[in-house]
Amino acid sequence: MKILTIIPYYFVWHYTVAIHNFIRIWSDFAWFIFNYFSIGFFAKSLFLPIGKIADKKVSVVSIFFLRCVGFFVRLIVIIISLFFIILLFFVGGALFFLWLFLPFVIGFLFFSGLTALIK
Amino acid sequence: MMTFAELKNKSGQVYPAVLLDSYFSQKTRKIIRICLFWAIIISFVLIFFTDNTNIRGLFFVALSVWAMFMTLESFYLSYYFSNSSIDFEVAKLIYSSDENDLTKGFLESEMGYFTMLRLGLGRKEIADFLKSSRKNINTGMVDIFENKKDDSVGISEYCKVIYSNDQYFSNFLRKYNITEEIFIGAILWIDHAEWQSRDATRFWSRENLYRIKSLGRGWNFISKLDFFDFGQFIFRTNSYIEIGDRWRAYQDNIEKIESVLLKDPDSNIMLISPTHDIGMENISAFAKFISNGNVYSEIENKKIFILDNKKIFLERVEKTEPAQTEPAQTEIDRISNIFQKIFDESEKIGEIILVLPNIDETIELGIKIGINIPDLLKNILNSSRIHLIAISGADNYRESIETNISFVNNFEKITIKDITKKTGITILEKEAIVLESKYDLFFTYQSLVAIADIVDKFSFKERYLEKIVYLINQTAIYCSKQKKYLVKEHDIQTIFATKNNEI
Secondary structure, X not given: OHHHHHHHHHHHHHHOHHHHHHHHHHHHHHHXXXXXXXXXXXXXXXXXXXXXXXXXXXXXXXXXXXXXXXXXXXXXXXXXXXXXXXXXXXHHHHHHHHHHHHHHHHHHHHHHHHHHHHO | OEXXXXXXXXXXXXXXXXXXXXXXXXXXXXXXXXXXXXXXXXXXXXXXXXXXXXXXXXXXXXXXXXXXXXXXXXXXXXXXXXXXXXOHHHHHHHHHOEOOEHHHHHHOOHHHHHHHHHXXXXXXXXXXXXXXXXXXXXXXXXXXXXXXXXXXXXXXXXXXXXXXXXXXXXXXXXXXXXXXXXXXXXXXXXXXXXXXXXXXXXXXXXXXXXXXXXXXXXXXXXXXXXXXXXXXXXXXXXXXXXHHHHHHHHHHHHHHHHHHHHHOOOOOEEEEEOOHHHHHHHHHHHHXXXXXXXXXXXHOOOEEEEEOXXXXXXXXXXXXXXXXXXOOHHHHHHHHHHHHHHHHHHHHHOOEEEEEOOHHHHHHHHHHOOOOHHHHXXXXXXXXXXXXXXXXXXXXXXXXXXXXXXXXXXXXEEEOOOOXXXXXXXXXXXXXXXXXXXXXXXXXXXXXXXXXXXXXXXXXXXXXXXXXXXXXXXXXXXXXXOOOOEEOHHHHHHHHHHHOOOO
């Protein structure tokens, strides 16, 4: 069974390259959330009016109104994004520990399942 | 140059993944995972309705085997996407081929099968060839040349060896008018398309995450400013409105523009183009790329504003022509004020890309009335909130701009090359993949070469790209209506004969 020669390669990969990749992907996702919700961008433009490119001049009152709406909308998005970052932190941590013990967890599940199946 | 044994040794870098593939192909593994997934779902639901320990056992067995296949897939992909100096497909061929018959190994592989299909040859032709009396080439007979660029061995390097060493194989291909160039072209097309499709599925990669459109980057309100009178936003230009799906053809230049803009917040581009129209087409294609959300997040909120020479200069230049020897100070002030206004207001908005569609003409107009345009552009060029893309004709650039070294140093130069037959085929390869999924077709490589040849032969140098894209689209529509799946060389000739006038 030549395929079984893959096992040592797998274990070396599981506890070296894979861990390195896991941390990299985890940090990429953290960066992605930060970027997707434009946290830095919104923080810089928190008080700017919200809207698109106007074809004509707009009154000061309208701009003030757009500024207020912009502030609240951006603030809400920032709060939601912080929630996702915290969630990612905990989910990532849990998955990381699961990864460390995964070969044993898979073995345990398989044999306990098999025992139940043939009972 | 290396021997086959050395190449095999090099392939050891990805050996575990190749080994896994030889037992369970990627397709088989996918089917197994899907079956296991449904077994997990069904057994999980059944657990709530029955008190059967076998069901519970089935659930845990299915879950553990599924998890094992998932981790094996991660293991495989980690090798597949690793930066090794050998192409994964080559490594697969090396381990799966019979060392006494490399041609057979290639033709029986997935890569070989699809290559032959792209060349219009099916299983029957391949089987007939393999059955025919021929002299095999074995591993001891061949030396492989690395890619000169990076010393790597890709699929084209490997296949060139097979083609040039196996006379029977090359004669077989020649019987179908398939030259080495066509053979290698078809292989590279498949290889690129395969990589692109696999890369696109790798959603977790930094590259793909970078390209997901962020939320609210375009939310900033911009009230009408005075400098809007001196040009227009790209989405209002005819060039942008008319470009449609043609933007894909400019992918290479788009990537170059994108990479320069990403480098630095104050980077500027000098786009040297055969004509101004082609330069503008590239900018419109880039704008389309941004609006489709394909661009890196750093530049997805950039607004492209096209400055208009006529609005800045021309009316006044005509009026002041009689006084050219002694330019009116007011005219100089007026133009200087316009550029100052453009700078101030663009700086205020930020995230803007100003485009001067004909910098060469702008400089000349400036000289006519005694203004040094490069001086007026200094603020814009040094701003970290504004990018400037200046478009210049190639000849004018060499004659009048290149000599001003301090001005040129503010730009990164991107030269738009004339579309040759070779680049035309590369563009057609990408277009064909899109059309194939849209119309359920299959283009042979020769059909793409035929499009590039025909358009090249019947002049159209100026609008070559537009014509080849038009012809391939018309072919796709025609073949779809005729319910033809395989698009061959003669289909192109038929279409060209009927659409000759339009093209």
